[in-house]
Amino acid sequence: MTAENHSTVTKFILAGLTKKPELQLLLFFLFLGIYVVTVVGNLGMITLIGLRAHLHTPMYYFLSSLSFIDLCHSTVITPKMLVNFVTERNFISYQACMTQLYFFLVFVISECHMLAAMAYDRYVAICNPLLYNVTMSYQVCSGMVVGVYIMGLTGSTAHTGCMLRVLFCKAYRINHYFCDLFPLLELSCSSTYINEVVVLCFSAFNILAPSLTILSSYAFILSTILRIRSTEGRSKAFSTCSSHITAVAAFMYLQPSSVSSIDKGKVSSVFYTIIVPTLNPLIYSLWDKDVKVALNKILEKKRKGVFCLSKNL
Incomplete structure:
Protein backbone atom coordinates (compact mmCIF):
# COMPACT_ATOMS: atom_id res chain seq x y z
CA MET A 1 0.00 0.00 0.00
CA THR A 2 1.45 3.36 -1.00
CA ALA A 3 1.16 6.65 0.78
CA GLU A 4 -0.79 8.19 -2.10
CA ASN A 5 -3.63 5.70 -1.66
CA HIS A 6 -4.30 6.92 1.85
CA SER A 7 -2.91 10.38 2.42
CA THR A 8 -2.01 13.63 0.72
CA VAL A 9 1.01 13.85 3.04
CA THR A 10 4.17 12.19 1.67
CA LYS A 11 6.50 13.25 4.49
CA PHE A 12 6.38 14.50 8.08
CA ILE A 13 8.47 16.90 10.13
CA LEU A 14 9.57 15.63 13.53
CA ALA A 15 9.52 18.43 16.11
CA GLY A 16 12.27 16.78 18.18
CA LEU A 17 12.94 17.14 21.90
CA THR A 18 13.76 20.84 22.02
CA LYS A 19 13.53 23.97 19.90
CA LYS A 20 16.67 25.51 21.44
CA PRO A 21 19.57 25.35 18.92
CA GLU A 22 22.20 25.68 21.67
CA LEU A 23 21.09 22.36 23.18
CA GLN A 24 21.13 20.33 19.97
CA LEU A 25 24.85 19.46 19.96
CA LEU A 26 24.87 18.72 23.69
CA LEU A 27 21.89 16.38 23.33
CA PHE A 28 23.52 14.73 20.29
CA PHE A 29 26.61 13.72 22.28
CA LEU A 30 24.53 12.76 25.33
CA PHE A 31 22.26 10.39 23.42
CA LEU A 32 25.12 9.12 21.27
CA GLY A 33 26.90 8.10 24.47
CA ILE A 34 23.75 6.43 25.81
CA TYR A 35 23.24 4.57 22.52
CA VAL A 36 26.85 3.32 22.50
CA VAL A 37 26.38 2.02 26.07
CA THR A 38 23.10 0.38 25.00
CA VAL A 39 24.66 -1.38 22.01
CA VAL A 40 27.79 -2.50 23.89
CA GLY A 41 25.81 -3.56 26.97
CA ASN A 42 23.17 -5.61 25.17
CA LEU A 43 25.53 -7.15 22.60
CA GLY A 44 27.92 -7.90 25.44
CA MET A 45 25.16 -9.62 27.42
CA ILE A 46 24.11 -11.74 24.41
CA THR A 47 27.76 -12.69 23.73
CA LEU A 48 28.48 -13.45 27.40
CA ILE A 49 25.48 -15.75 27.69
CA GLY A 50 26.41 -17.46 24.45
CA LEU A 51 30.04 -18.07 25.51
CA ARG A 52 29.55 -19.26 29.10
CA ALA A 53 28.13 -22.78 29.37
CA HIS A 54 26.85 -22.31 32.95
CA LEU A 55 24.58 -19.51 31.68
CA HIS A 56 22.82 -21.83 29.20
CA THR A 57 19.67 -22.02 31.34
CA PRO A 58 16.08 -20.83 30.72
CA MET A 59 16.58 -17.70 32.83
CA TYR A 60 19.53 -16.50 30.74
CA TYR A 61 17.93 -17.68 27.51
CA PHE A 62 15.11 -15.22 28.27
CA LEU A 63 17.64 -12.56 29.32
CA SER A 64 19.47 -12.95 26.00
CA SER A 65 16.15 -12.46 24.17
CA LEU A 66 15.38 -9.40 26.32
CA SER A 67 18.79 -7.92 25.42
CA PHE A 68 18.06 -8.48 21.72
CA ILE A 69 14.67 -6.73 22.09
CA ASP A 70 16.27 -3.79 23.94
CA LEU A 71 18.98 -3.46 21.31
CA CYS A 72 16.44 -3.42 18.46
CA HIS A 73 14.05 -1.16 20.42
CA SER A 74 16.75 1.47 20.87
CA THR A 75 18.06 1.12 17.30
CA VAL A 76 14.60 1.81 15.83
CA ILE A 77 14.47 5.20 17.61
CA THR A 78 17.92 6.57 18.45
CA PRO A 79 19.85 6.75 15.11
CA LYS A 80 17.13 8.85 13.45
CA MET A 81 16.93 10.97 16.59
CA LEU A 82 20.70 11.60 16.46
CA VAL A 83 20.48 12.65 12.78
CA ASN A 84 17.70 15.08 13.67
CA PHE A 85 19.94 16.82 16.22
CA VAL A 86 22.42 17.85 13.49
CA THR A 87 20.01 18.73 10.66
CA GLU A 88 17.94 21.87 10.27
CA ARG A 89 14.70 20.30 9.02
CA ASN A 90 13.88 16.92 10.52
CA PHE A 91 12.00 15.29 7.66
CA ILE A 92 10.87 11.67 7.63
CA SER A 93 9.00 10.13 4.71
CA TYR A 94 5.53 8.64 5.14
CA GLN A 95 6.84 5.13 4.42
CA ALA A 96 9.79 5.51 6.82
CA CYS A 97 7.46 6.87 9.51
CA MET A 98 5.08 3.89 9.23
CA THR A 99 8.07 1.51 9.25
CA GLN A 100 9.47 3.12 12.40
CA LEU A 101 6.05 2.96 14.08
CA TYR A 102 5.70 -0.72 13.13
CA PHE A 103 9.04 -1.88 14.52
CA PHE A 104 8.79 0.35 17.60
CA LEU A 105 5.48 -1.31 18.49
CA VAL A 106 6.87 -4.80 17.76
CA PHE A 107 9.66 -4.40 20.29
CA VAL A 108 7.83 -2.43 22.98
CA ILE A 109 4.99 -5.00 23.03
CA SER A 110 7.49 -7.88 22.95
CA GLU A 111 9.35 -6.42 25.92
CA CYS A 112 6.18 -6.39 28.04
CA HIS A 113 5.52 -10.07 27.33
CA MET A 114 9.20 -11.06 27.70
CA LEU A 115 9.28 -9.59 31.20
CA ALA A 116 6.14 -11.61 31.98
CA ALA A 117 7.78 -14.79 30.64
CA MET A 118 10.81 -14.13 32.83
CA ALA A 119 8.55 -13.65 35.86
CA TYR A 120 6.90 -17.01 35.19
CA ASP A 121 10.34 -18.62 34.91
CA ARG A 122 11.29 -17.25 38.35
CA TYR A 123 7.96 -18.46 39.76
CA VAL A 124 8.65 -22.03 38.59
CA ALA A 125 12.28 -21.89 39.82
CA ILE A 126 11.32 -20.82 43.35
CA CYS A 127 7.86 -22.33 43.86
CA ASN A 128 8.36 -25.64 41.98
CA PRO A 129 12.15 -26.21 41.89
CA LEU A 130 11.90 -30.02 41.59
CA LEU A 131 9.84 -29.70 38.39
CA TYR A 132 11.85 -26.79 36.96
CA ASN A 133 13.79 -28.76 34.34
CA VAL A 134 10.60 -30.44 33.11
CA THR A 135 8.35 -27.37 33.24
CA MET A 136 10.92 -25.03 31.66
CA SER A 137 12.32 -27.42 29.05
CA TYR A 138 14.06 -26.16 25.91
CA GLN A 139 10.89 -26.73 23.87
CA VAL A 140 8.74 -24.80 26.35
CA CYS A 141 11.20 -21.89 26.54
CA SER A 142 11.53 -21.72 22.76
CA GLY A 143 7.74 -21.77 22.43
CA MET A 144 7.39 -18.94 24.95
CA VAL A 145 9.97 -16.78 23.15
CA VAL A 146 8.31 -17.41 19.78
CA GLY A 147 4.95 -16.57 21.38
CA VAL A 148 6.36 -13.28 22.69
CA TYR A 149 7.45 -12.23 19.19
CA ILE A 150 4.15 -13.38 17.67
CA MET A 151 2.26 -11.16 20.13
CA GLY A 152 4.55 -8.25 19.30
CA LEU A 153 4.11 -8.73 15.56
CA THR A 154 0.33 -9.21 15.88
CA GLY A 155 -0.19 -6.08 17.97
CA SER A 156 2.09 -3.98 15.78
CA THR A 157 0.45 -5.20 12.56
CA ALA A 158 -3.00 -4.32 13.92
CA HIS A 159 -1.98 -0.81 15.03
CA THR A 160 0.04 0.00 11.90
CA GLY A 161 -2.59 -1.48 9.59
CA CYS A 162 -5.20 0.83 11.10
CA MET A 163 -2.80 3.77 10.88
CA LEU A 164 -2.37 3.18 7.13
CA ARG A 165 -6.11 3.84 6.73
CA VAL A 166 -5.87 7.24 8.46
CA LEU A 167 -5.85 10.34 6.24
CA PHE A 168 -3.26 13.08 6.87
CA CYS A 169 -4.10 16.30 5.08
CA LYS A 170 -2.43 19.63 5.78
CA ALA A 171 -1.05 18.92 9.23
CA TYR A 172 2.21 17.04 8.93
CA ARG A 173 4.34 18.27 11.88
CA ILE A 174 4.63 15.50 14.49
CA ASN A 175 5.17 16.98 17.95
CA HIS A 176 7.57 14.20 18.93
CA TYR A 177 11.08 12.92 18.24
CA PHE A 178 9.84 9.75 16.50
CA CYS A 201 -8.40 -3.77 23.02
CA PHE A 202 -4.71 -4.45 22.50
CA SER A 203 -3.66 -2.29 25.45
CA ALA A 204 -5.93 -4.33 27.69
CA PHE A 205 -4.12 -7.48 26.57
CA ASN A 206 -0.55 -6.24 26.07
CA ILE A 207 -0.40 -4.26 29.31
CA LEU A 208 -2.92 -5.92 31.60
CA ALA A 209 -2.00 -9.56 30.86
CA PRO A 210 1.77 -9.16 31.44
CA SER A 211 1.15 -7.00 34.52
CA LEU A 212 -1.17 -9.61 36.05
CA THR A 213 1.31 -12.39 35.19
CA ILE A 214 4.17 -10.52 36.86
CA LEU A 215 2.14 -9.54 39.94
CA SER A 216 0.66 -13.01 40.47
CA SER A 217 4.06 -14.68 39.92
CA TYR A 218 5.70 -12.49 42.54
CA ALA A 219 2.80 -12.90 44.94
CA PHE A 220 3.40 -16.67 44.87
CA ILE A 221 7.18 -16.13 45.04
CA LEU A 222 6.87 -13.87 48.08
CA SER A 223 4.56 -16.36 49.78
CA THR A 224 7.07 -19.16 49.15
CA ILE A 225 10.04 -17.11 50.36
CA LEU A 226 8.24 -16.18 53.60
CA ARG A 227 7.67 -19.89 54.31
CA ILE A 228 11.42 -20.59 54.13
CA ARG A 229 12.69 -20.82 57.69
CA SER A 230 16.40 -20.12 57.28
CA THR A 231 17.64 -16.60 56.61
CA GLU A 232 20.23 -17.96 54.20
CA GLY A 233 17.53 -19.83 52.23
CA ARG A 234 15.39 -16.70 51.99
CA SER A 235 18.35 -14.62 50.85
CA LYS A 236 19.30 -17.20 48.18
CA ALA A 237 15.71 -17.44 46.91
CA PHE A 238 15.36 -13.66 46.75
CA SER A 239 18.71 -13.23 44.98
CA THR A 240 17.52 -15.42 42.08
CA CYS A 241 14.81 -12.89 41.17
CA SER A 242 16.21 -9.57 42.46
CA SER A 243 17.62 -8.58 39.04
CA HIS A 244 14.31 -9.24 37.31
CA ILE A 245 12.37 -7.33 39.99
CA THR A 246 14.69 -4.34 39.46
CA ALA A 247 14.31 -4.52 35.66
CA VAL A 248 10.50 -4.73 35.91
CA ALA A 249 10.44 -1.83 38.40
CA ALA A 250 12.55 0.30 36.05
CA PHE A 251 10.34 -0.56 33.05
CA MET A 252 7.09 0.15 34.92
CA TYR A 253 8.30 3.23 36.81
CA LEU A 254 9.82 4.88 33.74
CA GLN A 255 6.70 4.41 31.61
CA PRO A 256 5.18 7.79 30.69
CA SER A 257 2.24 8.55 32.95
CA SER A 258 -0.63 10.88 32.09
CA VAL A 259 0.96 14.29 31.62
CA SER A 260 -0.49 17.74 31.19
CA SER A 261 1.08 18.44 27.79
CA ILE A 262 2.54 16.67 24.78
CA ASP A 263 5.91 18.32 25.42
CA LYS A 264 6.12 16.76 28.89
CA GLY A 265 4.96 13.43 27.50
CA LYS A 266 7.72 13.70 24.90
CA VAL A 267 10.37 14.08 27.57
CA SER A 268 8.97 11.29 29.75
CA SER A 269 8.92 8.89 26.78
CA VAL A 270 12.72 9.28 26.50
CA PHE A 271 13.03 7.08 29.57
CA TYR A 272 11.25 4.01 28.22
CA THR A 273 12.49 4.32 24.62
CA ILE A 274 16.15 5.12 25.33
CA ILE A 275 17.02 4.79 29.03
CA VAL A 276 15.36 1.43 29.83
CA PRO A 277 17.22 -0.47 27.04
CA THR A 278 20.44 0.91 28.54
CA LEU A 279 19.56 -0.01 32.13
CA ASN A 280 18.67 -3.70 31.68
CA PRO A 281 22.20 -5.03 30.93
CA LEU A 282 23.62 -2.78 33.66
CA ILE A 283 21.08 -4.10 36.19
CA TYR A 284 21.90 -7.73 35.44
CA SER A 285 25.66 -7.02 35.38
CA LEU A 286 25.52 -5.44 38.83
CA TRP A 287 22.83 -7.57 40.54
CA ASP A 288 23.08 -11.04 39.05
CA LYS A 289 25.77 -13.15 40.73
CA ASP A 290 26.23 -15.63 37.83
CA VAL A 291 26.57 -12.83 35.27
CA LYS A 292 29.16 -11.07 37.46
CA VAL A 293 31.16 -14.29 37.88
CA ALA A 294 31.09 -14.98 34.11
CA LEU A 295 32.08 -11.39 33.32
CA ASN A 296 34.94 -11.45 35.85
CA LYS A 297 36.27 -14.73 34.38
CA ILE A 298 36.33 -13.28 30.85
CA LEU A 299 38.00 -10.06 32.05
CA GLU A 300 40.54 -12.04 34.06
CA LYS A 301 41.33 -14.21 31.03
CA LYS A 302 41.85 -11.09 28.91
CA ARG A 303 44.12 -9.54 31.56
CA LYS A 304 46.23 -12.71 31.66
CA GLY A 305 46.44 -12.70 27.85
CA VAL A 306 47.60 -9.06 27.80
CA PHE A 307 50.12 -9.77 30.58
CA CYS A 308 51.57 -12.80 28.75
CA LEU A 309 51.80 -10.82 25.50
CA SER A 310 53.59 -7.90 27.17
CA LYS A 311 55.93 -10.34 28.97
CA ASN A 312 56.90 -12.02 25.68
CA LEU A 313 57.55 -8.64 24.10
Missing part, protein backbone atom coordinates in the same frame (compact mmCIF):
# COMPACT_ATOMS: atom_id res chain seq x y z
CA CYS A 179 6.69 8.40 14.86
CA ASP A 180 4.66 7.38 17.90
CA LEU A 181 1.07 6.19 17.80
CA PHE A 182 -0.81 8.98 19.58
CA PRO A 183 1.06 11.99 18.10
CA LEU A 184 0.26 10.58 14.64
CA LEU A 185 -3.42 10.10 15.48
CA GLU A 186 -3.60 13.74 16.56
CA LEU A 187 -2.66 14.80 13.01
CA SER A 188 -5.50 12.82 11.42
CA CYS A 189 -8.14 14.61 9.37
CA SER A 190 -10.30 11.45 9.22
CA SER A 191 -12.07 9.36 11.84
CA THR A 192 -9.78 7.54 14.28
CA TYR A 193 -12.56 5.58 16.00
CA ILE A 194 -11.29 2.19 14.76
CA ASN A 195 -7.75 3.07 15.84
CA GLU A 196 -8.96 3.98 19.32
CA VAL A 197 -10.89 0.73 19.65
CA VAL A 198 -7.83 -1.27 18.55
CA VAL A 199 -5.63 0.65 20.99
CA LEU A 200 -8.09 -0.05 23.82
